[in-house]
Amino acid sequence: MTHASAPRSHAAPLAPGPRGAPLLGNLPDLRRDRIRIFLDAADTYGDVVRFQFGPGPKRTGHLLRHPDHIKHVFIDAADRFTKQTPGVREVRALLGDGLLTSEGALWRRQRRIAQPAFHKQRIAAFADVMVRAADELVDGWMRRPRPDAPVDVVSEMMRLALRIVTETLLGTDVPIDAAATAHALDLILADTRKGVTRILKIPRHVPTPDNRRFQEAVAVLDREVLRIIEHRRKAPEGGTDLVSTLMAARDPETGEGMTDRQLRDEVMTMFAAGHETTANALTWTFYLLSTHPDVRRRARAEVLTGTGGRLPTFADLGALDLVGRVFQESMRLYPPAWMITRRAAEDDVVGGYLIPKDSLVFLAPYVTHRHPAYWENPEGFDPDRFAGGALARMPRFAYFPFGGGARQCIGSSFAMVEGTLVLATILRRVRLDLVPGQTITPEPGITLRPRGSIHMRVVPEPPPT
Ligand code: HEM
Incomplete structure (x- = not known):
């Protein structure tokens, strides 16, 4: 069996895929x-599976599952694929032209x-900051009239990750209105989710009730975001956080700094991309640990021996x-970015099948x-499958x-450190x-969240001794 992906060839056949409805193809099923x-x-x-969302290559998408095909799109033929995709178009309404879009x-640059x-x-x-934020979250739970009362882990992790990204990358002690932010983000993500698969696209500037709500949330x-930027502008020169770095940057050719609009787009991108994903990963982790108490017990034991019972630090990783x-x-089981999409800028061949110019490819972790x-046992939760550097052999x-x-x-490194330290800090003191x-069901939108709350x-x- 060969998975080599050759450059363009018009002789290659179209990939197989499920038959869909006459006009909308597979869109109703996918929705x-x-x-x-x-x-x-x-x-x-x-x-390689072909899906049709309507007539023509623009409404064709290919699910690529094989690791070599993923490498082809990300690395070997990266210049043949763009981010001109429905998902990016939807998030651009919020993120503008930041790093992600x-x-x-x-x-x-x-x-x-x-x-x-x-x-x-x-x-x-x-x-x-990560450890303190997680420890204070536990403090907050324990200070409630009934400390063992249930919490909604989805919103708790969202609040925690939002605090961490603002205090670290955005370098601000401006109190963010966490509740309003979370509510606005929820609404935007829900709307974005609908937008990607919406059959009838209504432009954002048309004042439908959905569009009005969306604009209010933005x-x-x-x-x-403007509060963060203004706060930075007032701060003394020379901050080392991301916002200060972005503000101080000068174009080597023109000597110009970033416009306010560009700065806003980058801060918004870090704000959104930097907490939604990590929060979802942490939420799914606590869910999986609660259904695998043996793993949870082993992980807690490691935290206690690895740190001697005190709060974890970077050196403990x-x-x-x-x-x-x-x-x-x-x-692995619940990748927050569950599907990554690209558009073919020219005809290409992947795994022996034609990927026509303008069609989409879906790389779905x-x-x-x-x-x-x-x-x-792909559906089984087994952290030991990664033991001993197993990933390097795959x-x-x-x-x-x-x-x-x-x-x-x-x-990615930020997220791995954050995930590990937040887990260790919380496992040290409580069980969820x-x-x-x-x-509990996953809801596949731009990110993979649980549907509703958990x-x-x-x-x-028992306190560490
Ligand atoms: C578990 C946590 C996270 C996951 C699973 C995740 C996943 C991803 C994925 C899959 C991409 C590539 C998207 C594409 O190719 O279209 C991406 C890009 C990006 N992520 Fe993350 N991310 C996480 C955490 C973070 C954090 C903590 C930050 C910032 C603080 C961040 C900021 C970004 C940015 C700015 C990009 C765009 C990079 C570029 O195109 O140059 N992400 N992320």
């Missing part, structure tokens, strides 16, 4: 349950400017091997992370929760037990 349809289609048709020379804020030393300096976030693997395995050729893109190539997540009777009871652990 119903994208995850199930993708998994079933890959089982039935193999590593821009392309070409603008993206290259912005990435170069932002990169130093994510160097290992910087992340080490953020570790204390205005709430704009207000918070090496001793938190299992905790890190728990986070990795949780992102959710699907590849369950590829039966690479993962034993094909590079069998696991890719942070994407790959030049557009790989800039915050799933309140029975809830049906209520969990906070159970204090």
